[in-house]
Amino acid sequence: MSDFLLWVGKLPALAQIPIVLIAFGIVVALILFFVEIAPRSGRKYTIIRLAVCVIAPFLALVLVGSVWWAALIAAALGLAFFWIDKRSSQGAGYLFQLFGFLAPAIILLVIGLIYPTVKTAIDSLFSSRGNFVGLDNFAWVLTNPQNLRVILNTIIWVLVVPIASTIFGLAYAVFIDKSRGEKFFKILVFMPMAISFVGASIIWRFVYTYRPTDESQIGLLNQVVVWLGGQPVQWLQESPWNTFFLIVVLIWIQTGFAMVILSAAIKGVPAEQLEAAELDGTNSWQRFINVTVPGIRSSLIVVLTTISIASLKVFDIVRTMTAGANETSVLANEMYTQFKNFEYGRSAAFAVILFILVMPIVIYNARQIKKQREIR
Numbered sequence: 068m069s070d071f072l073l074w075v076g077k078l079p080a081l082a083q084i085p086i087v088l089i090a091f092g093i094v095v096a097l098i099l100f101f102v103e104i105a106p107r108s109g110r111k112y113t114i115i116r117l118a119v120c121v122i123a124p125f126l127a128l129v130l131v132g133s134v135w136w137a138a139l140i141a142a143a144l145g146l147a148f149f150w151i152d153k154r155s156s157q158g159a160g161y162l163f164q165l166f167g168f169l170a171p172a173i174i175l176l177v178i179g180l181i182y183p184t185v186k187t188a189i190d191s192l193f194s195s196r197g198n199f200v201g202l203d204n205f206a207w208v209l210t211n212p213q214n215l216r217v218i219l220n221t222i223i224w225v226l227v228v229p230i231a232s233t234i235f236g237l238a239y240a241v242f243i244d245k246s247r248g249e250k251f252f253k254i255l256v257f258m259p260m261a262i263s264f265v266g267a268s269i270i271w272r273f274v275y276t277y278r279p280t281d282e283s284q285i286g287l288l289n290q291v292v293v294w295l296g297g298q299p300v301q302w303l304q305e306s307p308w309n310t311f312f313l314i315v316v317l318i319w320i321q322t323g324f325a326m327v328i329l330s331a332a333i334k335g336v337p338a339e340q341l342e343a344a345e346l347d348g349t350n351s352w353q354r355f356i357n358v359t360v361p362g363i364r365s366s367l368i369v370v371l372t373t374i375s376i377a378s379l380k381v382f383d384i385v386r387t388m389t390a391g392a393n394e395t396s397v398l399a400n401e402m403y404t405q406f407k408n409f410e411y412g413r414s415a416a417f418a419v420i421l422f423i424l425v426m427p428i429v430i431y432n433a434r435q436i437k438k439q440r441e442i443r
Contacts, residue, residue, distance in 0.1 A: 184422065191415035204416035214401070220310050221397045221424075224381055227311070229374040231318045233367065236325025241355065244333055253330065257323035264320070264383030271316045272388050275302040306394040313395060316384050321377065325370045332366035333359060365439050372432040379425050398424075 078086065194200045208214045236256075243252045259267060276286030277299055284290040289299040303309045336359055344354045360367070382399035389395045391404060402417035 268387035
């Protein structure tokens with residue numbers, strides 16, 4: 068494989084394009100061919116499946132430059148897989164077809180999620196010098212006053228951002244529902260979602276910028292304060308309020324997301340239920356609480372849990388605007404700070420704690436989705 072890539076790299080650029088496309092097409096065609104014939108019965112297809120299960124892994128490992136014993140193990144696994152495949156209650160070839168479809172996703176999950184998670188959990192038990200320290204890194208995280216402030220800030224983010232973003236997004240979706248210019252109003256609120264967290268942080272950093280009283284203010288907020296006769300304020304240095312000023316940025320971004328999801332959910336509420344409630348003499352607020360909100364409950368859960376996870380993992384805003392100074396750091400930022408300082412064990416401990424905090428939200432969201440499917 069490496070020789071082939073080196074050979075292709077030496078060709079002119081215009082010649083490389085068709086060769087790469089042809090090679091890619093051949094690989095895709097082979098995969099589709101083997102997946103297509105996998106469920107078929109007969110000696111010919113049995114031989115083909117046997118060849119695929121044995122020769123394909125063998126050649127793949129050889130072509131990528133692996134050692135011969137690894138290729139032999141792959142061939143042995145192919146034989147074992149073929150044996151299981153033949154005895155599948157779903158028919159010959161079923162397991163091979165299933166494996167063919169699921170293998171890419173499984174490989175990506177193992178490489179991108181499972182392995183890093185296990186590796187991080189193991190690293191959290193070691194010091195920066197590679198010595199096994201057990202739970203000392205976690206003890207340091209949970210007993211150091213500075214780290215406790217970091218955890219408290221993260222909790223504040225998780226409590227404030229999802230609730231505020233959902234309330235603002237829901238209120239906005241209700242007020243503009245079926246109004247003239249609804250699409251235009253939605254675009255205005257949704258636009259922050261199109262901006263990266265770093266870009267939004269830079270914008271708001273200019274909004275909060277402070278200059279001494281004898282200088283002209285370039286920060287929008289301080290300029291307004293000066294116009295009103297006040298004194299400029301160092302918004303990002305006044306603890307604990309600076310954390311809430313950072314939270315405003317994420318609320319500004321996530322409100323558009325909440326508005327779009329909840330607006331679509333509101334339009335899905337049956338009009339007959341609203342008309343029946345109106346005939347019963349209920350006012351707008353009663354119809355909203357007793358009809359609309361129960362009708363969009365599943366969407367509310369999705370919005371709240373999604374924004375909660377985003378709040379737990381927030382990093383870009385804090386890193387760009389304050390770098391965690393003045394008691395504004397959060398778990399993700401502190402994890403990066405420790406990693407940057409070559410404290411890999413402590414950084415991994417922060418990552419594990421963040422993972423533990425995220426998991427209940429993910430599990431709750433999954434259970435709610437399962438309940439909705441059962442109802443349907």
